Amino acid sequence: MQCFSFIKTMMTLFNFLIFLCGVALLAVGIWVSVDGSSFLKIFGPLSSSAMQFVNVGYFLIAAGAVLFALGFLGCYGAQTENKCALMMFFLILLIIFIAEVAAAVVALVYTTMAEHFLTLLVVPTIKKDYGSQKDFTQVWNTTMEGLKCCGFNNYTDFEGSPYFMKNHTFPPYCCLDDGNGTATEPCTKEKADDNVVQGCFSQLLYDIRTNTVTVGAVAAGIGGLELAAMIASMYLYCNLK
Numbered sequence: 001m002q003c004f005s006f007i008k009t010m011m012t013l014f015n016f017l018i019f020l021c022g023v024a025l026l027a028v029g030i031w032v033s034v035d036g037s038s039f040l041k042i043f044g045p046l047s048s049s050a051m052q053f054v055n056v057g058y059f060l061i062a063a064g065a066v067l068f069a070l071g072f073l074g075c076y077g078a079q080t081e082n083k084c085a086l087m088m089f090f091l092i093l094l095i096i097f098i099a100e101v102a103a104a105v106v107a108l109v110y111t112t113m114a115e116h117f118l119t120l121l122v123v124p125t126i127k128k129d130y131g132s133q134k135d136f137t138q139v140w141n142t143t144m145e146g147l148k149c150c151g152f153n154n155y156t157d158f159e160g161s162p163y164f165m166k167n168h169t170f171p172p173y174c175c176l177d178d179g180n181g182t183a184t185e186p187c188t189k190e191k192a193d194d195n196v197v198q199g200c201f202s203q204l205l206y207d208i209r210t211n212t213v214t215v216g217a218v219a220a221g222i223g224g225l226e227l228a229a230m231i232a233s234m235y236l237y238c239n240l241k
Contacts, residue, residue, distance in 0.1 A: 131163025
């Protein structure tokens with residue numbers, strides 16, 4: 001009985017924290033969607049690295065909604081001893097856990113396929129919006145400056161973009177000066193060919209691989225918490241009359 005009460009209390013506290021995280025993510029997601037430029041100014045290249053691949057605002061809103069629902073179901077199920085809520089909590093968390101494992105396997109085994117898919121998705125957007133959409137251009141400028149990279153693959157991603165059509169040059173981040181800094185002179189095709197700057201996707205992969213231990217530890221910690229929450233919810237479910 002004491003064990004049941006302890007797990008019930010811990011389950012309630014844990015899910016209350018999840019609920020608060022969901023509310024926070026929803027708030028940040030709405031903020032990013034409404035005023036993305038101020039978000040970039042505060043978080044800089046860290047946020048822009050993600051924003052070049054996904055719409056962070058919608059992603060945070062979706063993640064916040066899921067955490068909000070999970071936290072509510074976990075709190076409500078544990079506190080009121082509702083078996084239906086506990087089962088729904090368990091099933092949603094199980095689906096998320098399986099999706100995370102599948103995504104990790106795909107990312108590790110099919111990196112080339114993921115790069116090809118993202119190339120088809122990102123490069124046409126660069127050619128269409130870079131230089132005409134203010135927020136999109138700012139995202140890429142912050143990313144390229146922070147990661148010391150150029151485009152998704154290389155400077156050719158900007159060929160045909162509004163920026164290139166207007167200036168007939170590439171972004172300065174695609175050319176390096178003698179001190180390996182961003183070029184101060186116009187970045188022409190000849191200079192971009194002579195000073196090859198790595199694409200941002202390759203640079204991002206390199207940064208992740210150099211921090212494999214940290215990334216792995218965070219992933220293992222999240223997975224462990226999810227497993228513990230699933231076990232706790234099933235324990236409560238099985239011990240309720």
